[in-house]
Amino acid sequence: MAHFTKATSLHDWLNQRLGIDTVRRVMATEYWIPKNINFLWAMGMVLAITFGLLLISGIFLLMYYQPNVELAFDSVNYTIMQEVGYGWLWRHIHGVAASVVFLIIYIHMFTGIYYGSYKKGREMIWISGMLLFVAFSAEAFSGYMLPWGQMSYWAGMVITNLFAGGSLHADGLVEWIRGDYVPAQAFLNRFFMLHVLLIPLAILGLIGLHFGALRIPHVNNQDGEEIDFEAEAAKYKSGDKAGSKVIAFVNDFMSKDMMVVGIYLVFFFYLVFYHYDFAMDPVNFDPADGLKTPAHIYPEWYFLWSYEILRPFSTDVGLIAFAFAQVIFFALPFLDKSPNAVPASRRGLFKYWFWALLIDMIVLTAMGKLPPEGIFSTIGLVAALTFIGLWIILPFITKMEKKA
Amino acid sequence: MKNSSRRGFMGKAFGAVAGVGAVASLYAMKRSWDPLPSVKAAGFTTLDMSGYKENELVTEKWRGKPIFVLKQTADMVEKAKKNPKELERLIKIGDAYYLVCLGLCTHLGCIPGYNPDEQSFLCACHGGLYDFTGEVTKAPPPRGLDIPPFKIDGNKLVLGEEGPEYKKMLEAGTTLRA
Numbered sequence A: 001m002a003h004f005t006k007a008t009s010l011h012d013w014l015n016q017r018l019g020i021d022t023v024r025r026v027m028a029t030e031y032w033i034p035k036n037i038n039f040l041w042a043m044g045m046v047l048a049i050t051f052g053l054l055l056i057s058g059i060f061l062l063m064y065y066q067p068n069v070e071l072a073f074d075s076v077n078y079t080i081m082q083e084v085g086y087g088w089l090w091r092h093i094h095g096v097a098a099s100v101v102f103l104i105i106y107i108h109m110f111t112g113i114y115y116g117s118y119k120k121g122r123e124m125i126w127i128s129g130m131l132l133f134v135a136f137s138a139e140a141f142s143g144y145m146l147p148w149g150q151m152s153y154w155a156g157m158v159i160t161n162l163f164a165g166g167s168l169h170a171d172g173l174v175e176w177i178r179g180d181y182v183p184a185q186a187f188l189n190r191f192f193m194l195h196v197l198l199i200p201l202a203i204l205g206l207i208g209l210h211f212g213a214l215r216i217p218h219v220n221n222q223d224g225e226e227i228d229f230e231a232e233a234a235k236y237k238s239g240d241k242a243g244s245k246v247i248a249f250v251n252d253f254m255s256k257d258m259m260v261v262g263i264y265l266v267f268f269f270y271l272v273f274y275h276y277d278f279a280m281d282p283v284n285f286d287p288a289d290g291l292k293t294p295a296h297i298y299p300e301w302y303f304l305w306s307y308e309i310l311r312p313f314s315t316d317v318g319l320i321a322f323a324f325a326q327v328i329f330f331a332l333p334f335l336d337k338s339p340n341a342v343p344a345s346r347r348g349l350f351k352y353w354f355w356a357l358l359i360d361m362i363v364l365t366a367m368g369k370l371p372p373e374g375i376f377s378t379i380g381l382v383a384a385l386t387f388i389g390l391w392i393i394l395p396f397i398t399k400m401e402k403k404a
Numbered sequence B: 001m002k003n004s005s006r007r008g009f010m011g012k013a014f015g016a017v018a019g020v021g022a023v024a025s026l027y028a029m030k031r032s033w034d035p036l037p038s039v040k041a042a043g044f045t046t047l048d049m050s051g052y053k054e055n056e057l058v059t060e061k062w063r064g065k066p067i068f069v070l071k072q073t074a075d076m077v078e079k080a081k082k083n084p085k086e087l088e089r090l091i092k093i094g095d096a097y098y099l100v101c102l103g104l105c106t107h108l109g110c111i112p113g114y115n116p117d118e119q120s121f122l123c124a125c126h127g128g129l130y131d132f133t134g135e136v137t138k139a140p141p142p143r144g145l146d147i148p149p150f151k152i153d154g155n156k157l158v159l160g161e162e163g164p165e166y167k168k169m170l171e172a173g174t175t176l177r178a
């Protein structure tokens, strides 16, 4: 049996039982971060903080929300917004965070793509990151159902219909998902369960996996340099902090991270107090009505690019293109055939590929918001074909790439 | 050696029990997501066809879904008669022809709007178009508006029951089972 001695302090008492010094050393003071990184590497922490904001505001919303088709709309728009003290604050934090979290996720993803942080041992970081993206998408969609407004209802209708698989005509599957012929009580209840329990649980587990996946390869750096972390850590510990290429996660790196988080939070709360309206679709302030479609149905901005890939084609082709767009990012580490893990700017054709993809997704996003008519239809179609084309040529252009 | 094969056996036995349990609980989970019997035993809607006006779209409700009823004008019937695919889609009650269909776009289920001047339905979601018989005239919708199961009962139409006229439409491929 382990031997315990009389504790000299509370710290010592806990340390004997939980090994808190070891935990702290492994997780913080001897977790090494390269020096050669910039503010874009703070996005992961910004995401973690934003998830925290979603969780806390969500808990307060949960105290008054009613998952019932008769009551849901009023419980949000009347009870929470007007009666509950500061209820509006939780709702605006939740709405703004749900939207901003995707902006940060996209920045975080494109940072990873730019610096090649998805290969050379970092594949699992990328894959767990994509799983987080999928989980956040499902979380955002299920949350969007809850106020039971017109956009909730019709987005629920359109998105669940995707599961009919076009000509496969799998209506049984759609009805199974909904628990009814149309979105109704069973539908609202199960999406409520998904939103407040199952998906958040999955997200927590995935965040653990994502962080765990970072542990062995460590984070990348601005030059894609392969760092000997043990040697550099030894230098740091021997007192040569200036000469070492790494710093400790806590306190060195954390203090910089928190600086970025601080700036972010000022911007975030500016949005919450003065510009929350961008995250609240006016159409969703009409209660759900199964006999009236809104003039335009469009998803929130962060789904527009993939929605626009669905739209210009006939049902079956559109569905295939859409499914392609949903999963193709997972394959990035395997489609990029070049051994170079350096910034895109030093990678020949990949540099153009990177910027083309980014611009194409912005164009798709803009077109997804506009009505599908005339010139917009054409631009949307070209952008959708470009997106697919870019992914098809990726293995070829990266194969040709010279060793950097 | 003897020991490890005994552990191997225990492992396999546990695996078998756990496997059966996992399959059984997956089945229970699947069933819990099924629509309830009360939802399934969804009702029938009876429409009195005498009240509708020509070229005026009325939206009824069946199983929570909108049902379009459009009584055809003499002009429309003339036009439809030139195209058997269109005529097949109409329901004849007495001397009058009606379009009775689900008011849900066959693309992704938005409700198209009717324009009585152009005698066509436009789906604003992704720009699909249908003519006055609900036949599709512009993609993305893959097919015309679906026709709900119906039975003609004198001057009445019962939705939810499959009458001979509906079965004929199914066989001819005029509509899918909605």
Ligand code: HEM
Pocket: A040, A041, A042, A043, A044, A045, A047, A048, A051, A105, A108, A109, A112, A115, A117, A118, A122, A125, A126, A127, A128, A129, A130, A131, A132, A133, A136, A207, A210, A214, A218, A219, A220, A221
């Ligand atoms: C809310 C969800 C997410 C959270 C909380 C999160 C958190 C983090 C954190 C704390 C880091 C380390 C610091 C940094 O490099 O920024 C990180 C790194 C990383 N994440 Fe995420 N992440 C999320 C989503 C994603 C997504 C959607 C992807 C893309 C598929 C992704 C890909 C990566 C990659 C490639 C790295 C390594 C960066 C490097 O080595 O330089 N993450 N993440």
Ligand code: FES
Pocket: B105, B106, B107, B108, B109, B110, B123, B124, B125, B126, B127, B128, B140, B141
């Ligand atoms: S739902 Fe009607 S065109 Fe897409």
